[in-house]
Amino acid sequence: MESFxxxxxxxxxxxxxxxxxxxxxxxxxxxxxxxxxxxxxGKTTLLKALMGLRPLLKxxxxxxxxxxxxxxxxxxxxxxxxxxxELGVFPNLSVDENLQVGGFGLARAELRRRIxxxxxxxxxxxxxxxxxxxxxSGGQRKMLAVAKAIVVPPRLLLMDEPSAGLSPRFVAEVVAxxxxxREDGPTxxxxxxxxxxxxxxxxxxxxxxxxxxxxxxxxxxxADDAVRQAYFGVSGH
Amino acid sequence: xxxxxxxxxxxxxAVAVVLLLLPKAYSxxxxxxxxxxxxxxxxxxNILYGFTGYLPFGYVGFFGIGAYGASLAMLDLHFAxxxxxxxxxxxxxxxxxxxxxxxxxxGAYFAIASLAASQAVYLxxxxxxxxxxxxxxxxxxxxxxxxxxxxxxxxxxxxLLAVGxxxxxxxxxxxxxxxxxxxxxxxAAMSGVPxxxxxxxxxxxxxxxxxxxxxxxxxxTSVFYPDAVFxxxxxxxxxxxxxxxxxxxxxxxxFGTVVxxxxxxxxxISDPQYFQLxxxxxxxALVIFLPDGVASLLRKKGIHVL
Numbered sequence: 001m002e003s004f005x006x007x008x009x010x011x012x013x014x015x016x017x018x019x020x021x022x023x024x025x026x027x028x029x030x031x032x033x034x035x036x037x038x039x040x041x042g043k044t045t046l047l048k049a050l051m052g053l054r055p056l057l058k059x060x061x062x063x064x065x066x067x068x069x070x071x072x073x074x075x076x077x078x079x080x081x082x083x084x085x086e087l088g089v090f091p092n093l094s095v096d097e098n099l100q101v102g103g104f105g106l107a108r109a110e111l112r113r114r115i116x117x118x119x120x121x122x123x124x125x126x127x128x129x130x131x132x133x134x135x136x137s138g139g140q141r142k143m144l145a146v147a148k149a150i151v152v153p154p155r156l157l158l159m160d161e162p163s164a165g166l167s168p169r170f171v172a173e174v175v176a177x178x179x180x181x182r183e184d185g186p187t188x189x190x191x192x193x194x195x196x197x198x199x200x201x202x203x204x205x206x207x208x209x210x211x212x213x214x215x216x217x218x219x220x221x222x223a224d225d226a227v228r229q230a231y232f233g234v235s236g237h
Numbered sequence: 238x239x240x241x242x243x244x245x246x247x248x249x250x251a252v253a254v255v256l257l258l259l260p261k262a263y264s265x266x267x268x269x270x271x272x273x274x275x276x277x278x279x280x281x282x283n284i285l286y287g288f289t290g291y292l293p294f295g296y297v298g299f300f301g302i303g304a305y306g307a308s309l310a311m312l313d314l315h316f317a318x319x320x321x322x323x324x325x326x327x328x329x330x331x332x333x334x335x336x337x338x339x340x341x342x343x344g345a346y347f348a349i350a351s352l353a354a355s356q357a358v359y360l361x362x363x364x365x366x367x368x369x370x371x372x373x374x375x376x377x378x379x380x381x382x383x384x385x386x387x388x389x390x391x392x393x394x395x396x397l398l399a400v401g402x403x404x405x406x407x408x409x410x411x412x413x414x415x416x417x418x419x420x421x422x423x424x425a426a427m428s429g430v431p432x433x434x435x436x437x438x439x440x441x442x443x444x445x446x447x448x449x450x451x452x453x454x455x456x457x458t459s460v461f462y463p464d465a466v467f468x469x470x471x472x473x474x475x476x477x478x479x480x481x482x483x484x485x486x487x488x489x490x491x492f493g494t495v496v497x498x499x500x501x502x503x504x505x506i507s508d509p510q511y512f513q514l515x516x517x518x519x520x521x522a523l524v525i526f527l528p529d530g531v532a533s534l535l536r537k538k539g540i541h542v543l
Binding site for chain 1: 410413414416417419420421423424425426427428429430431485
């Protein structure tokens with residue numbers, strides 16, 4: 001598949017402490033990739049670097065063949081790169097207000113139409129549209145975070161640990177939502193520790209100590225003994 | 238949407254009727270004027286702290302510079318009072334613009350830096366060597382401008398304006414963006430909200446409001462010293478009133494101002510030592526038990542607070 005999004009030789013640091021070394025990523029249009037890594041591996045830093053929220057020491061980023069690494073974060077958003085943070089929602093706003101902020105740049109009529117569409121895609125959110133985001137369950141909150149991130153349809157969606165703080169039941173709900181989303185949705189890069197997200201992925205990367213230690217298809221990943229040991233808790237033998 | 242506009246209009250009308258009838262029910266117009274000053278200032282704090290999370294300890298700086306801007310425009314440029322008040326608002330706006338880099342700070346750093354900035358402005362104004370320009374520490378006198386009735390009704394209009402601005406912010410996408418930024422500025426920026434622009438807009442609206450209030454205050458009193466319009470207690474009162482009622486709402490700061498300002502006038506003047514004790518205890522209790530103000534009590538019971 002022709003590459004749609006590429007990150008090449010990405011290096012980033014916090015002050016003098018370098019945390020990413022020579023990271024390469026490639027995704028085809030509409031592909032879903034999971035970026036696995038333990039706490040402190042550099043997943044969030046990598047997403048922030050791709051989004052322009054952390055300066056790069058070096059590296060190139062392209063989206064649809066165009067270089068974007070020198071663009072400001074807000075310009076990257078305009079180019080279609082959306083970033084779902086770990087918190088993901090604004091707790092003091094209602095469900096619909098969250099969606100309205102998600103579509104901040106849209107004209108009012110278009111925004112209303114998009115929110116109606118999202119109520120149909122996520123019936124729970126439609127039912128709870130006036131409820132405060134703080135009053136939602138963990139799973140509903142992640143659903144809202146996903147919905148908010150796609151009010152303006154993204155070309156590339158970067159997601160930071162959508163399973164964070166969720167019980168297994170809610171993780172399954174979020175995976176189901178993303179499975180529906182990927183049918184005609186954006187290219188997605190999901191930073192995760194939870195291997196359940198591999199169910200919906202075409203491609204996987206493992207980030208270990210700021211370096212990519214594995215890159216390949218999900219099938220290749222699940223066959224990799226070291227990765228199985230580290231993330232599935234089982235060995236191939 | 239249309240229903241919301243009608244509701245906001247009805248609220249404005251109700252506030253206007255109350256303010257216009259108050260002098261008939263209560264004869265101390267000076268006290269009513271001061272109440273309105275704090276009602277407006279607490280809404281100014283509300284706009285900034287309630288919707289963006291920036292606590293402006295130096296808020297009095299805008300009030301003071303507004304009072305001086307208006308007075309100097311009347312004295313030196315011979316502006317009519319209303320035009321002078323407008324000039325005071327413009328000066329406060331310009332000061333806000335000058336101080337907008339402070340918004341790069343957050344939390345206690347912003348609070349302290351804004352306080353330092355307001356004191357710096359005070360020291361410049363009160364500097365004896367600038368007496369030819371600012372009248373220095375000897376203060377301002379506005380001869381032939383004293384007009385308590387006109388200034389009272391101007392303050393009514395300014396307060397209605399403040400209420401209108403807060404109602405607009407609560408319903409608008411601008412207000413929603415501000416609250417989103419308060420919750421999570423990175424997520425808000427990633428949703429396409431121009432975080433810096435919106436934050437500066439809220440800061441300038443809040444600054445201009447304090448400037449207008451300062452200008453009307455100067456007109457009303459017509460004689461004042463720099464200490465009177467730059468005293469830190471103005472900031473503290475406005476902040477405590479707003480926090481007591483509950484920021485992020487319209488009625489919270491109004492309730493806080495009416496209750497605490499009323500209390501101040503009941504016991505703060507006759508028995509200041511008890512007042513300070515009660516006030517101190519109240520602030521401690523507020524921080525411990527009701528950090529989101531009285532409005533949060535109602536919200537917990539499922540009651541929507543406007």
